[in-house]
Amino acid sequence: MDLTLRVWRQKDRNAAGALVTYPVKGISPDMSFLEMLDVLNEDLLIRGEEPIAFDHDCREGICGMCSLFINGRAHGPEKGTTTCQLHMRHFKDGDTITIEPWRAAAFPVHKDLVVDRSAFDRIQQAGGYISVNTGGVPDANAIPIPKSVADKAFDAATCIQCGACVAACKNASAMLFVSAKVSQLALLPQGKTERKTRVENMVAQMDKEGFGACTNTGACAAECPVGISLENINMLRSEYILAKATSENL
Amino acid sequence: MILDSKIPEGYSLAEVWDNHKFNVKLVNPANKRKYDIIVVGTGLAGASAAATFGELGYNVKAFCFQDSPRRAHSIAAQGGINAAKNYQNDGDSVFRLFYDTIKGGDYRSREANVYRLAQVSVNIIDQCVAQGVPFARDYGGLLANRSFGGAQVSRTFYARGQTGQQLLLGAYSALNRQIAYGKVKMYPRTEMLDLVVVDGKARGIVVRNLITGKVESHSAHAVVLATGGYGNVFFLSTNAMGSNATAGWRAHKKGALFANPCFTQIHPTCIPVSGGYQSKLTLMSESLRNDGRVWVPKTVEIAQRLRKGEITVNDIPEGDRDYYLERKYPAFGNLVPRDVASRNAKLVCDEGRGVGSSGLAVYLDFADAIKRDGQPAIAAKYGNLFEMYQKITDENPYERPMRIYPAVHYTMGGLWVDYNLMTTVPGLYAAGECNFSDHGANRLGASALMQGLADGYFVLPYTIGDYLAKMPYDKVPTDHPAFVEAEQSVKDMTDRLLSIKGKRTVDDFHKELGQIMWDYCGMARNAEGLAFAKQAIRKLREEFWKDVKVTGVNEELNQTLEKAHRVADFLELGELMVTDALHREESCGGHFREEYQTPENEALRDDENFAYVAAWEFTGVNGEPKLHKEELKFENVKLTQRSYK
Numbered sequence: 003m004d005l006t007l008r009v010w011r012q013k014d015r016n017a018a019g020a021l022v023t024y025p026v027k028g029i030s031p032d033m034s035f036l037e038m039l040d041v042l043n044e045d046l047l048i049r050g051e052e053p054i055a056f057d058h059d060c061r062e063g064i065c066g067m068c069s070l071f072i073n074g075r076a077h078g079p080e081k082g083t084t085t086c087q088l089h090m091r092h093f094k095d096g097d098t099i100t101i102e103p104w105r106a107a108a109f110p111v112h113k114d115l116v117v118d119r120s121a122f123d124r125i126q127q128a129g130g131y132i133s134v135n136t137g138g139v140p141d142a143n144a145i146p147i148p149k150s151v152a153d154k155a156f157d158a159a160t161c162i163q164c165g166a167c168v169a170a171c172k173n174a175s176a177m178l179f180v181s182a183k184v185s186q187l188a189l190l191p192q193g194k195t196e197r198k199t200r201v202e203n204m205v206a207q208m209d210k211e212g213f214g215a216c217t218n219t220g221a222c223a224a225e226c227p228v229g230i231s232l233e234n235i236n237m238l239r240s241e242y243i244l245a246k247a248t249s250e251n252l
Numbered sequence: 253m254i255l256d257s258k259i260p261e262g263y264s265l266a267e268v269w270d271n272h273k274f275n276v277k278l279v280n281p282a283n284k285r286k287y288d289i290i291v292v293g294t295g296l297a298g299a300s301a302a303a304t305f306g307e308l309g310y311n312v313k314a315f316c317f318q319d320s321p322r323r324a325h326s327i328a329a330q331g332g333i334n335a336a337k338n339y340q341n342d343g344d345s346v347f348r349l350f351y352d353t354i355k356g357g358d359y360r361s362r363e364a365n366v367y368r369l370a371q372v373s374v375n376i377i378d379q380c381v382a383q384g385v386p387f388a389r390d391y392g393g394l395l396a397n398r399s400f401g402g403a404q405v406s407r408t409f410y411a412r413g414q415t416g417q418q419l420l421l422g423a424y425s426a427l428n429r430q431i432a433y434g435k436v437k438m439y440p441r442t443e444m445l446d447l448v449v450v451d452g453k454a455r456g457i458v459v460r461n462l463i464t465g466k467v468e469s470h471s472a473h474a475v476v477l478a479t480g481g482y483g484n485v486f487f488l489s490t491n492a493m494g495s496n497a498t499a500g501w502r503a504h505k506k507g508a509l510f511a512n513p514c515f516t517q518i519h520p521t522c523i524p525v526s527g528g529y530q531s532k533l534t535l536m537s538e539s540l541r542n543d544g545r546v547w548v549p550k551t552v553e554i555a556q557r558l559r560k561g562e563i564t565v566n567d568i569p570e571g572d573r574d575y576y577l578e579r580k581y582p583a584f585g586n587l588v589p590r591d592v593a594s595r596n597a598k599l600v601c602d603e604g605r606g607v608g609s610s611g612l613a614v615y616l617d618f619a620d621a622i623k624r625d626g627q628p629a630i631a632a633k634y635g636n637l638f639e640m641y642q643k644i645t646d647e648n649p650y651e652r653p654m655r656i657y658p659a660v661h662y663t664m665g666g667l668w669v670d671y672n673l674m675t676t677v678p679g680l681y682a683a684g685e686c687n688f689s690d691h692g693a694n695r696l697g698a699s700a701l702m703q704g705l706a707d708g709y710f711v712l713p714y715t716i717g718d719y720l721a722k723m724p725y726d727k728v729p730t731d732h733p734a735f736v737e738a739e740q741s742v743k744d745m746t747d748r749l750l751s752i753k754g755k756r757t758v759d760d761f762h763k764e765l766g767q768i769m770w771d772y773c774g775m776a777r778n779a780e781g782l783a784f785a786k787q788a789i790r791k792l793r794e795e796f797w798k799d800v801k802v803t804g805v806n807e808e809l810n811q812t813l814e815k816a817h818r819v820a821d822f823l824e825l826g827e828l829m830v831t832d833a834l835h836r837e838e839s840c841g842g843h844f845r846e847e848y849q850t851p852e853n854e855a856l857r858d859d860e861n862f863a864y865v866a867a868w869e870f871t872g873v874n875g876e877p878k879l880h881k882e883e884l885k886f887e888n889v890k891l892t893q894r895s896y897k
Contacts, residue, residue: 014808030527032526032527032646033527033529034531034644036531037529037530037531040529040531041529044757044759044760047757047812048755048757048801050801052803052804053803053811053812055809057319058493059323059325059492059493060325060328060492060493061492061531061532062328062535062640064328065323065325065328065492066320066322066323067318067319067323082639083643087640087643087644089643089644089646112809113808116809118319119319119320120319120320120440123320123322123438123440126424127428127429127431127432128432130425130428131383131425131426131428131429132382132384132425133429134379134382134383134426135304135307136300136303136307136379136426136710136713137379137709139379139381139382140378140382141378142377142378142381142387142395143395146389146392146393146394148389149389149391152386152387152388152393153386155384155386156388156411156412159384159418159421162417163320163322186384186386187384190386192381192382192383192384193384
């Protein structure tokens, strides 16, 4: 099929960007979206033009490196799908597709469609861990964990840190991302020791990074490619209130 | 050069590691802060090593080319991690895990290394649970296990089909904690382009900042490479797009020997290739073979009618299906090791019984399992894999069997290391898939995660201290001539790549190299084909340096330039793989030479002449590499023809 792409091009963090139109022809419906961009980039290279920079790595939907705001949707039109797993069979011959980077003040653009998501890493560094050193831990079966609790923690732990929640939110809030880690660790017995300091420190870092406030629109969960639930935000709020009411972060 | 594995002598197998841990030198806690360690790569091996070094008190600098350390390709591992916990009371033990791994590797790995791996496997599970890794659990709240290929016990711990993700996030969280404490300084979007050797010792690296293009030097007392495997030599593989061999290869050019490069693992259960635009292949976890049955039509005629679309898969009656793994290997059935499963898939496709439009696929059928356990039970075990399959192929695997075909997945070869995981360059260590050490000629499923975390959490933290304890505290300044020279050679190579301004793209060269490797150094190899491949690669490499087209400049985010550096290295490494495959005149594990097979088409080893590690020394880009041999001694297992019947 033949398509028209409108792609955000921006030289670097400080340059002004603009949408540039590119026609692409002969696209197979079995191609992934990123393979379609590969085809365009090979054409651009042959013509001596600069290829479009975009982030990607595993192309299996698990590393969280790919992004792209496609026709106004984070990771495009398919529910529960990262851009790398989106296939062209979901588009029609003759379609015009607009491709933009994640748009959020906390995610500045490096180049074209590549953004800086290091704010997420800094939030994780603020408390997204259990403080155990290597060695000297109890036997793995020493503390039974009810299957339902373990499953719930697992669901929260599947966040791929892609940033779609922030991109989808009109306030560019990072609440869903932060809540996934807070919930996972607060649910598990191993994580309970530090639950109060963890939630306070992670939320403080989130605010410092310039993410917006949460107004409960639910756009984040609707667009999350791995189905992180809004329940996690509820849990974050209750964890936060509990922590603040009985703060240990002196 | 005499290769010394440095395995402590005079101890029984079970005592080697404990005694070694006692005999190695220690660095006292106050002195650890005087030593700097560089860790390149932040997958399971790199992240676990960097975090643990930080906990011990060393100053660590960690590097990855991705935008976050959590994106390393360990994240994509699906099925699970082995450990000899024997929680299932089904006869597992450290010795059995050791034995299965040695046998699965077709007797081409070191006994002492593999035994240590099996020993520390139990600690890994404890560590991960303490970090909050949400492994699968039974209703009583204890950990669940599943079985995997090459084993008759259930020793694989898992987190649905996302075990690698959860383990890496555990290691990433430990790393984050050390970053917050200031013990680890993290450099994402930074690629190592050279190793710096001063007075014969590894003393630092030269990197390129992938955002600004700036070339920088970093000095340290020891360097750890945990940069993964080189499966992307084949262009199409299950590796991530960015996975590359550059760090290890450039260390090889600085003196680190490269061991068993021809030992590559072709994974039996991947989604088949659909077209020339294909950028990578997707694995369907081996765990699927627990419940899926592998088959092709009994006759070529039925397969042809199927490929033409005259009949559909569900029209084929039970009697016309050949469940060839169950038929040939009744003891292990669909759970034979990966090399055996892959080779048999190739055999039936070569006979003309393959399915799918290309004829290069076999079925993996869940109909019986769904009938037996119900769809919800199957969905609970494999739901995300079934979804992934449907997204890619637009077919529903609950209703019709999956089509699968082997694809390049893992490389057992890698930098040669001794028992301490040190390469032949003093102070340079290699961990995880980057080294050659534990899997012999074939890796068993769920053992890569085990090895990565064993190396990083429980081996390197002991062995690196033994080296550092003998090192002076002095740092080598980054204006030392060795750093200046290495920086210059990186800049020169970049300038050269940018100045060619030829007509062919980097991907174009990479695809052609991949096709040569797949055709002649893939699932089946022979002397004639390998000799041809060697010349073809040399010619292609020559053409690359005359006609490659790299646009843009160095001082920017330039993904084409990044790829050009990596593909330039693949074009050299590919030749070494072929050279190694040509010299190894036997079949073992993933290395199948057509000239050496049993009457039943199984790999025919030659233990008399080839029970050694082939470690190659670099002698120049167009020179012939020099072979060094490390003889393998087997004192605790008997070398037998592997049988899974």
